[in-house]
Amino acid sequence: MSHVTPTPEQPAVPAGLRTLIYYVALTVGFLGLLASGLVAIYLPEQAENTGQAVGVINGALLFLTGALGVAYRPTR
Numbered sequence: 001m002s003h004v005t006p007t008p009e010q011p012a013v014p015a016g017l018r019t020l021i022y023y024v025a026l027t028v029g030f031l032g033l034l035a036s037g038l039v040a041i042y043l044p045e046q047a048e049n050t051g052q053a054v055g056v057i058n059g060a061l062l063f064l065t066g067a068l069g070v071a072y073r074p075t076r
Contacts, residue, residue, distance in 0.1 A: 013068045022070045025061040032058055 011018075032054040040047040 011069070018068055018070045021065055021068055025065045025070070028061055029058055 036047070036051050036054045039050040043050075
């Protein structure tokens, strides 16, 4: 029997980087939503293209944040 206490594994992505990515994704998502809404109001002929671009950008950000294990945990 070994008396060595196992050490907890360190996450592959540092907590500070995950927090930064969370806030960047939150900000970009908000700006994309705002831009698609304003374009639909002021430039309706560009609304479809803008909506598609915002969808691609938000999808890529969701993939990145999910892959890095970013989660909002208000209790921590």
